[in-house]
Amino acid sequence: xxxxxxxxxxxxxxxxxxxxxxxxxxxxxxxxxxxxxxxxxxxxxxxxxxxxxxxxxxxxxxxxxxxxxxxxxxxxxxxxxxxxxxxxxxxxxxxxxxxxxxxxxxxxxxxxxxxxxxxxxxxxxxxxxxxxxxxxxxxxxxxxxxxxxxxxxxxxxxxxxxxxxxxxxxxxxxxxxxxxxxxxxxxxxxxxxxxxxxxxxxxxxxxxxxxxxxxxxxxxxxxxxxxxxxxxxxxxxxxxxxxxxxxxxxxxxxxxxxxxxxxxxxxxxxxxxxxxxxxxxxxxxxxxxxxxxxxxxxxxxxxxxxxxxxxxxxxxxxxxxxxxxxxxxxxxxxxxxxxxxxxxxxxxxxxxxxxxxxxxxxxxxxxxxxxxxxxxxxxxxxxxxxxxxxxxxxxxxxxxxxxxxxxxxxxxxxxxxxxxxxxxxxxxxxx
Numbered sequence: 001x002x003x004x005x006x007x008x009x010x011x012x013x014x015x016x017x018x019x020x021x022x023x024x025x026x027x028x029x030x031x032x033x034x035x036x037x038x039x040x041x042x043x044x045x046x047x048x049x050x051x052x053x054x055x056x057x058x059x060x061x062x063x064x065x066x067x068x069x070x071x072x073x074x075x076x077x078x079x080x081x082x083x084x085x086x087x088x089x090x091x092x093x094x095x096x097x098x099x100x101x102x103x104x105x106x107x108x109x110x111x112x113x114x115x116x117x118x119x120x121x122x123x124x125x126x127x128x129x130x131x132x133x134x135x136x137x138x139x140x141x142x143x144x145x146x147x148x149x150x151x152x153x154x155x156x157x158x159x160x161x162x163x164x165x166x167x168x169x170x171x172x173x174x175x176x177x178x179x180x181x182x183x184x185x186x187x188x189x190x191x192x193x194x195x196x197x198x199x200x201x202x203x204x205x206x207x208x209x210x211x212x213x214x215x216x217x218x219x220x221x222x223x224x225x226x227x228x229x230x231x232x233x234x235x236x237x238x239x240x241x242x243x244x245x246x247x248x249x250x251x252x253x254x255x256x257x258x259x260x261x262x263x264x265x266x267x268x269x270x271x272x273x274x275x276x277x278x279x280x281x282x283x284x285x286x287x288x289x290x291x292x293x294x295x296x297x298x299x300x301x302x303x304x305x306x307x308x309x310x311x312x313x314x315x316x317x318x319x320x321x322x323x324x325x326x327x328x329x330x331x332x333x334x335x336x337x338x339x340x341x342x343x344x345x346x347x348x349x350x351x352x353x354x355x356x357x358x359x360x361x362x363x364x365x366x367x368x369x370x371x372x373x374x375x376x377x378x379x380x381x382x383x384x385x386x387x388x389x390x391x392x393x394x395x396x397x398x399x400x401x402x403x404x405x406x407x408x409x410x411x412x413x414x415x416x417x418x419x420x421x422x423x424x425x426x427x428x429x430x431x
Contacts, residue, residue, distance in 0.1 A: 048182060048235070048253065054173035058124040060134035063370050071363060073141060080121070081141045087116055088149025092157075096150035099271035100414055103263070105156040105229070113157035114188035118142055122165045127176060128184035131168075136304070136366040139165075139431035140311040144359075147315025148322075150411075151418040152271030154312060155428060159228045159272070162308075162430040163191035166237050166249065166301065170291040175251060179235065191235040193305070194277055195427030198225035204239065204302050204426045207247050209279065211240035218242075218289065220250065220282040228428055230261050230275025237290065238277070239298070239427065248293035249301065250284060258282040268417035269425075301430070303379045304369065308429035310362040310382045313390035313422040317355050320397040320415050324348060328400060347396055354389040361385050366431060387423030394419035 073081060091112055099105055122139070123129025146154035164183040167176055182189050195204050209222025220240050227233070234254045242248040252259065260278040291297040328339040328348060338344050361382035368375035394416035398405035405412040 048179050050174070050177035050181075052177055052181075054177045057171060057173045057176055058127050058168070060122070060124055060131050060168060062372060063133045063135040063137070071360075077135075077138050077141055080138065081145050084116060084118070084142050084145040085148060087112070088146050088154070092146070092149025092153045096153060096271065096411065096414065097408065099150070099153055101270075103265045103270045104273045105153055105271055109153065110157060110188070110190070114160075118158065119161040119164050119183050119188060122161060123168055123180060123184055127168075127180050129180075134370070136307065136370040136431045137363060140307065140362055140366045143308050143311035143429065143431060144315035144318070144362075147312040148319045150271060151312055151316040151415070151421075152269045154315070155228050155269055155272040158308075158429050159193070160188050160191040162193040162305075162428060163235060163237050165430045166193060166290065167251075170249070170297050170301075171251075172287075174287055175290070179251065182235075189234040190229040190232045191237075192227050192229055192233050193237045193301075193427045193430065194224040194227045195239040195302070195305070196225045196227070196425060198223055198276065202424075202426065205247055205299075207239055207241040209238070209240040210243065211248065211250060211284075212243045214283070217283060217285045218250065220252070220279045220284060222279050224277040224279075225264060226266060226269070226274045226425065226428075227264075227277050228269070228272035228274055230277055231263060231273060233261075236277065238279070242289075242293050245293050246295045247298045248295075249290040249298060251288045251290065252279075252282065252284065256282050256284070266421075268414075268419070268421045270417075299376070302426065303365075303376055304430045305427050306379050306383045307362060307365050307369065307375075308431045309422050309425055310358065310365070310386040311431065312429065313386040313419060314355060314359050314362055316415055316419055317351070317358065317390055317393040320393055320412065321348070321351050321355060323411065324351070324397060324400055344400065347400060351393050351396060354393065358382070358386045358389055369431075383423075390419040390422045 091109060095106060095109055099109075117130060120130040123131050125131065143154070143158060146158060160183065164180060167180055171179070196202060197208055199208070207222070209220065209224065211218045211220050220238065222240060224238060227236070236252045236254065238250050238252050239247055240250055258280045259282050260280070262276045262278070264275045266274055325348060328344050329337050331338045339348070361378070365375050365378035365382045368378055394412075397412040398416050401410055401412050404410045407413070
């Protein structure tokens with residue numbers, strides 16, 4: 001790396017650069033080379049190594065149940081939700097426009113998100129975390145609050161905790177000892193749960209990414225799409241069709257030979273810095289397979305991810321409603337606020353009604369997951385409702401703002417683009 005930078009510095013100092021008018025291109029090349037070199041050095045510098053020997057996997061106990069059906073958050077849940085909501089409003093919301101334009105999340109923002117301790121809350125204390133119990137409902141509240149700041153930035157901030165959550169839920173003692181300590185330190189590693197593939201009508205249970213068994217391990221081939229933080233990620237959990245079995249999850253380090261990253265900005269979620277991960281004959285050791293490739297674990301992963309996307313849709317929809325109500329009350333047309341028009345008032349009311357339904361369906365699915373009950377049906381209902389109604393809320397927000405909804409001065413157009421991802425995305429986030 002040092003030799004390459006010295007050569008570039010020598011070239012940029014040459015008088016021939018100015019003679020041929022190449023000063024700015026040369027400086028740009030030097031900047032990009034330096035940036036990529038230091039980013040590569042940072043990846044190489046972090047080593048995933050076990051800091052302690054575990055005799056068995058560490059799991060969080062289930063959240064204590066309530067005698068009566070009650071959706072009121074506990075004091076701890078309310079405090080955590082309030083802290084995340086404050087972060088979303090004070091940090092994510094002001095940074096959303098620039099992040100969407102740049103198709104990246106500021107590193108400082110990811111550091112601040114890590115300091116909230118969302119990932120730590122999902123890691124047992126014996127592994128250096130701060131988790132006392134496993135609560136899918138609490139995670140839903142966190143995801144909803146985060147998305148009220150900005151859905152794309154929320155995805156970027158929550159993506160690493162999806163990987164740590166997967167390791168806590170399904171990793172064995174060796175996998176936990178090797179990888180989880182990195183998620184409890186001062187610097188949270190960028191990481192992503194990659195399931196999506198680049199094709200129409202994608203079915204997460206019919207993967208084209210393959211994993212073939214070999215002596216002592218596996219060989220992965222395929223392409224994963226819309227992976228958040230792809231360019232900077234140090235660790236992936238990747239879904240692949242395991243030869244002779246079914247879809248399974250594999251732990252893949254970003255430094256693995258044959259793994260290639262390409263930027264893939266999409267219509268929405270641009271702040272999440274999405275990219276493609278191409279795997280060409282990527283060789284993995286035998287201990288890279290999560291949960292021995294159990295099909296029920298993979299199905300649980302898909303369901304928990306879909307609940308998380310529902311929570312994000314509710315949060316983004318709530319942000320839209322909170323923005324629309326004062327707007328329609330203050331916007332005057334023909335001598336009176338536009339909220340005096342029945343069509344506008346009914347539309348606002350419909351958004352509020354749909355949001356309540358989306359929220360209740362999501363909490364119901366999360367509650368059953370938390371209790372250890374079957375939650376596939378409830379997840380499917382919540383997913384259908386949030387995917388359909390989320391898009392309608394995004395469209396109505398643009399419509400109610402009129403011309404203001406079509407320009408970037410107001411956030412409605414970004415909400416519309418981001419909410420369309422809810423019915424498309426698989427993986428990425430977990431509750």
